[in-house]
Amino acid sequence: LKPDAPGLGRRTPVRVAATADGRGLARVRLEVVQGDRVHVVADKSYEPRPAWAFWGPRTERAELRAEAGADNVPGLKAGDVVLRVVAERAGTWLLHPAPVVQELKLTVRLSPPTLAVVSSQHYVAQGGAEVAVYRVGPTSVRDGVRVGDWFFPGYALPGGGAQDRFAFFAVPYDMSDGTKARLEAEDEVGNLIELPIVDKFFPKPFPRDRITLEESFMSRVVPEIRAATPDLSDRGSLLENFLAINREVRAQNAKVLADLAGRSQPRFLWKETFLAMPSGKVMSSFADRRTYLYQGKEVDQQFHLGFDLASVQNAPVPAANAGVVALARYFGIYGNTVVVDHGYGLMSLYAHLSTASVTPGQEVARGETLGQTGATGLAGGDHLHFTMLLQGLAVSPNEWWDAHWIEDRLVRKLGAALAFTPPAGESGKRPKASGKKAGAPKKAPPKKAKPKRR
Incomplete structure (x- = not known):
């Protein structure tokens, strides 16, 4: 029994x-x-x-x-x-x-734990992040923020009392109503209390893009990824193998990233604004809705969950912030990839690298070189695919590049728990857009890369 x-x-x-x-x-x-x-x-x-x-x-x-x-x-x-x-x-x-x-x-036991929101002004955009500070009763064994199918666990507030907690959370890029986010606490027999947590939600229409699949592109990327994914069966044709990669391997990669978040260190590993790639031009933006065409027919749709940043070929890729390397290997659609853990489920991802110069478990400083840009994985040309992850969910890097957003949305709520010191002159510094359609080849001198869409 x-x-x-x-x-x-x-x-x-x-x-x-x-x-x-x-x-x-x-x-x-x-x-x-x-x-x-x-x-x-x-x-x-x-x-x-x-x-x-x-x-x-x-x-x-x-x-x-x-x-x-x-x-x-x-x-x-x-x-x-x-x-x-x-x-x-x-x-x-x-x-x-x-x-x-x-x-x-x-x-x-029929009474749920007590739960009280301490912070205020929880403003979150579609695809963006926020933080909540709250207090739970002693019978709580699980707490955090639930947004649709995503759960963002709470952590003990550094320097706070025994029942003081905080949780980073986000509204997914594909959710148009963030007001349904709920702060919750549950006791050991399943009694649950829920409170609304979003004060203002800003829906955001993301760009749409159409990509024509060419035999030359698929012939280059499909064999490489299949060779590194031995459990992926042959689907009988180049197109079907590409679609299996674009769907199944993409989903497998997403699961690995979510699992990786469960091993994130429960401490702040960073204290400065997140760096963007120096001189990187934005070739594709976060959460572009991509429609893939083959011989004039629509064959797939996927979200592009990051920024494609282009500079020169084999450009050095700096760590966006201090942290610990959580993953450094060939990683499905992302090719050679590095993931850096910044603590409390927050991570940054660097993909399509030609080489990686770090190993899992290695501590890295803000700006330290992680590798060089390349065209591995589902990449049409040399560039860096960069994104931020919160409990495995891709969130817009724009916010984390912005010192003002960090100070206004995070530090104001967390106080001394986050010892944030924005570098002089870096407030709001973001990569510059290329001025071209997302993913279009960039006109550049011969030594420059010609990045294409992934």
């Missing part, structure tokens, strides 16, 4: 396993007992082996899964309760075994 929590809440999952030899099981029943009230939450009977047979089908082992709590047990109140499982074994003509009974004493 194993409940999934140390008590009962609104709907606590319970697992029961029973075994019997001889003719096998006849019946298993799960009851909730409080005072003189008994409520059956699960009851299942089984067909035993015939009493006259020495062999034949029987149920030697059975498992029941049920939920027990205030939502499905009428009149259940906070306080002591007993979970009881009754297992009956099939008897014989002469023997009728008594039921086996097992009981477990628990406590019913």
Whole structure:
């Protein structure tokens, strides 16, 4: 008899396993007992082996899964309760075994943790980030901000009290209503409290782009990526292999990034504005909605979740801020890639590198060279694909490049917890747009790269 929590809440999952030899099981029943009230939450009977047979089908082992709590047990109140499982074994003509009974004493808890928002003016744009400071009650075991399918966990506020917490959160690039974001706290039996957290939301239309797939491009990138992705099966044609990479490998890469966030260090590893690539021209922007065409027909659509920044070929790529290298390897659609952890689920990603000069676990300083730009992965030419990640979700780098945004949106709420010191003259410094359609080749001297869209 194993409940999934140390008590009962609104709907606590319970697992029961029973075994019997001889003719096998006849019946298993799960009851909730409080005072003189008994409520059956699960009851299942089984067909035993015939009493006259020495062999034949029987149920030697059975498992029941049920939920027990205030939502499905009428009149259940906070306080002591007993979970009881009754297992009956099939008897014989002469023997009728008594039921086996097992009981477990628990406590019913129906009140969620207390939760209070401490910070104010939570203004967030579509594809952008924010931070919330709040206080939870002592019964909370999980807290953070939920935005659609994304959950952004809370952390202990550095220098704060025992119940003081904060959470970075973001509204995904593909969510047009950020007001549904909720700050939440949950206790160990699943009692949940939710509070609205977004004061102002700014929807943002992202650019759309159309990319014509050419045989020469696919012939170059597909074999490279397939060679580095041995579990990707051959789909029979160049186009189908490209689409498998653009869809399946892209999704696999996204999952790895989300998993990577779970190992982010719970401390601030940075204290300055995030750097953009020096002299990098913006060739494609964050969250461009790309439509892929082949022989005049639409074959795929994907979001471009970062900035494509172009300089000279094999340009040095600096770390946007201090941190610890979380990933440095060939990484699917991104080619040679470095991911730097900046703490509390915040990371930066540098893709399509020709070479990487760092290794996982290595501490890097702001501006330290991580590698050189290149055209590995799904890249049409030499450039850097750069993005910021929050719990694995790509968010707009524009905000993190802006010292004013960091001071106004983060430092004002976090206070001394974030020892931010913006470098002189770098407030609001961002890469310059190329003035051309996203991803179009750039006119440059012969030694310059001609970046193309990924």
